[in-house]
Amino acid sequence: MGLTKQATGFSTLRKNFLPAGSEGYVVALAGNPNAGKSTIFNALTGLRQHTGNWPGKTVLQARGRFTHQGHTFTLVDLPGTYSLLANSVEEQVARDFICFGRPDVTVVVVDATCLERNLNLVLQVTEITSAVVVCLNLMDEARRKSIVIDIPLLASELGVPVIPTAARKGEGLTRLKDVIAAVATGALQPVPTPIIYDDDIEAAAGQLTRQLQPLLRGRLNARWVALRLLEGDRSLLPSIERFLDVKLTEPALHDAHAAMTHAACAALAGRK
Ligand SMILES: Nc1nc2c(ncn2[C@@H]2O[C@H](COP(=O)(O)OP(=O)(O)OP(=O)(O)O)[C@@H](O)[C@H]2O)c(=O)[nH]1
Numbered sequence: 277m278g279l280t281k282q283a284t285g286f287s288t289l290r291k292n293f294l295p296a297g298s299e300g301y302v303v304a305l306a307g308n309p310n311a312g313k314s315t316i317f318n319a320l321t322g323l324r325q326h327t328g329n330w331p332g333k334t335v336l337q338a339r340g341r342f343t344h345q346g347h348t349f350t351l352v353d354l355p356g357t358y359s360l361l362a363n364s365v366e367e368q369v370a371r372d373f374i375c376f377g378r379p380d381v382t383v384v385v386v387d388a389t390c391l392e393r394n395l396n397l398v399l400q401v402t403e404i405t406s407a408v409v410v411c412l413n414l415m416d417e418a419r420r421k422s423i424v425i426d427i428p429l430l431a432s433e434l435g436v437p438v439i440p441t442a443a444r445k446g447e448g449l450t451r452l453k454d455v456i457a458a459v460a461t462g463a464l465q466p467v468p469t470p471i472i473y474d475d476d477i478e479a480a481a482g483q484l485t486r487q488l489q490p491l492l493r494g495r496l497n498a499r500w501v502a503l504r505l506l507e508g509d510r511s512l513l514p515s516i517e518r519f520l521d522v523k524l525t526e527p528a529l530h531d532a533h534a535a536m537t538h539a540a541c542a543a544l545a546g547r548k
């Protein structure tokens with residue numbers, strides 16, 4: 277069918293990103309620059325932190341440990357990004373960790389004073405994984421600017437928990453840890469609201485998703501990969517080959533692409 281599998285070798289993907297001995301549940305902290313990720317990271321992990329570079333990259337990796345409700349968590353502070361479309365090395369690092377590092381929970385830290393801009397990243401993350409918690413940070417600033425956010429409505433529209441925090445003051449962090457623990461242990465299972473595209477995009481994505489599923493075997497969200505490939509993002513292919521040992525060839529991609537109208541391709545690519 278034009279998509280070929282090279283090998284099936286697959287053990288633990290995390291070892292590509294984290295040193296041996298990273299304990300307990302793995303929690304990724306994603307978010308736009310300046311949303312407060314490092315402030316939350318420092319508040320949660322205190323002095324139990326290590327820094328180094330992401331493997332093969334000159335981007336700083338900060339990871340730390342905390343315990344809560346009897347569980348141990350390794351928290352990983354991802355580089356600040358506006359998207360996961362691998363337009364920069366930071367975006368690639370964040371995307372690859374969320375996709376292939378298989379965190380148990382991904383916390384997306386968003387700036388409550390400019391929610392709309394920040395939600396783009398939330399939607400990109402929830403297209404990849406359902407184990408997502410939104411941390412609505414800078415609530416003190418939002419209050420100061422008289423910005424009112426209907427948090428239950430936001431949570432139900434997104435389909436994932438939304439926890440308000442003011443990290444610099446330590447507000448909301450215990451609740452954030454409660455919800456991280458609930459999602460990590462499976463006590464709480466978010467169901468992100470799916471993003472539905474135009475009919476011709478959905479038709480092509482469905483066709484390609486069905487071809488990808490047996491190759492990816494649940495190790496990566498096939499629909500998300502299909503959408504990226506349809507919008508012309510080939511930067512995923514080397515990562516899929518490297519981390520999943522699966523080589524995707526071009527003919528099937530061309531077929532699926534040809535099934536979409538030019539306008540639909542442009543609309544999907546335009547999401548960047
Ligand atoms: N008022 C207020 N300031 C905050 C809050 N959280 C973080 N800050 C401040 O916002 C600034 C940016 O915070 P960081 O934690 O460095 O943000 P970041 O997301 O790690 O930024 P990058 O690493 O550049 O992506 C710092 O000056 C923090 O002190 C908050 O809840 N309220």
Ligand SMILES: [Mg+2]
Binds near residue numbers: 313314315356
């Ligand atoms: Mg930071």
